[in-house]
Amino acid sequence: MTASEMTPALSVLDLVPVRTGQTSAQAVASSMTLAQRADELGFRRYWFAEHHNMPSVASTSPPVLIAAAASRTTRIRVGSGGVMLPNHAALIVAEQFAALEAIAPGRIDLGLGRAPGSDPVITQLLRQSGTTGDVERFPSHVQDIALLMTSGGATVRFTSGQEYPVRATPAASASPEIWLLGSSDYSAQLAASLGLPYVFANHFAGQGLERALDLYRASFQPSETLAEPRTFLTANVVVSPTADEAEARALPQLRMMARLRRNLPLAALETVEEAQQGLADAPDAAEQTLIDGARANWFVGDPATVRSELAAFAGRHGVDEIMISPVAGSFASEPLDSAVGRAHTLELLA
Structure with a gap:
């Protein structure tokens, strides 16, 4: 069997989409059901993204969602894809994920990114009580978090010479697995220099994939936790019983992405019917x-x-795992507290 014929392991990235007429409670309930289904189907991991103030995205707090998903699953790894570290104090992130590791030992992933996850106004609101995690200090904060979550913790050294021990949890027996996420050379090179696993955010970037992977693999430095490069890729995926249905279910998210790229006002994710009608009523060459x-x-x-x-795709880029973002939209007749199209995507691929 050649590399291109091998079946990669599959994982899930969830932004907790919110569609027309749906409440946040219904959207989260839908995602919890989907996490349970992914666990039953044998998917490797289930990650939640961090985004803020978006009408179509309810994944604002990965640690909260991870805790909820962990309590409803038994086998699958659950984690963040990712926590946007500049929005948070390193100690708080370490404490949250050390607690998650205690809740679901051996099943927690901490994916870290350096983007804000929102617009400049929301970024200011997230940091209005003071500096949390300066982007310039991202590398040291990643290292701080890793150390704080260990059983020995870290030591703060004052200019006077006094030392002060700090731990994210009193008696850690293990630590979450840390991954660096990104869509640029910077994250790839940092992950390589720290000896951490790396994920290229192909689901929204798409450009620079080959270069980032080459940089990561070529400059990787072994660490205590990882002896050789380890990476996988993300991808937007819609699977339905027929190709026509899949294309229809992809349309709401495609239209939302087009609006995002054009800096147009965003709304809840359209139903399939709304997206089809919108294209028919106002054809737009730039949008298309x-x-x-x-x-x-x-x-x-x-x-x-x-x-x-x-x-x-996996064989071409030399990875054994693909993290799918199941972006299938919903028909208007489908229940508001479920995601039929997203569930079908997982079930038909498993």
């Missing part, structure tokens, strides 16, 4: 160009087609 460009990097279709494409 963005939709076509995004669609070219997505995996959309029937089960056999998408399985083959994902295997080829």
Whole structure:
């Protein structure tokens, strides 16, 4: 069997999408059900992203969502994809994830990113009580978190020479696995220099993938926790019984991405019918160009087609795992407290 024919392990990235008419409670309930289904189906891990003040995204607090998902699952690894570290004090992140490790030992991943996860206004609100995690200090904060979560903790040394011990939890028996996330050379090079596993955010970037992986692998320095480079990729995926249904379910998210790229006002995620009607009522060449460009990097279709494409994608980039973001939209008739299309994507790929 060649590398391109191997079936990669599958994981899930969840932004907790909110569609027209749906409450946050219904959106979160839908994601919890999806996490349980991923656990039953044998997916490797289930991560929640951090985004703020977006009408179509309810994943504002990964630690809270991780705790809820961990309590509803038994096998799957749960984690963040990722915590946007500049928004938070390193000690708080370490304490949260040390607590999660105590709740679900051996099943917690801490994915860290350096982007704000929102617009400049929200970024200011997140940091209005003072500096939390300066972007310039991102590398040292990553190292601080790793040390704080160990059983020995860290030591603060004052200029007077006095030492002060600090631990994220009183008696850690293990630590969450730390991953660096990014879509640039910076994150790839930092992960390599620290000897950490790395994930390229292909689901929203798409450009620079090969270069980032090459940089990471070529400059990787072994660490106490990782002897050789370890990476996987993310991808937007929609799978339905037929290709036509899959294309229809992909349209709401594609239209939302096009609006985001054009800095237009955002709203809750459209239903499939709303997205189709919107395209029919007001054809927009610029929007269609963005939709076509995004669609070219997505995996959309029937089960056999998408399985083959994902295997080829994994083989082409030398990874044994793909983290899918199941971006299937909903038809208006489908229940508000479930995500039929997203569940079908997982079930048809498993």
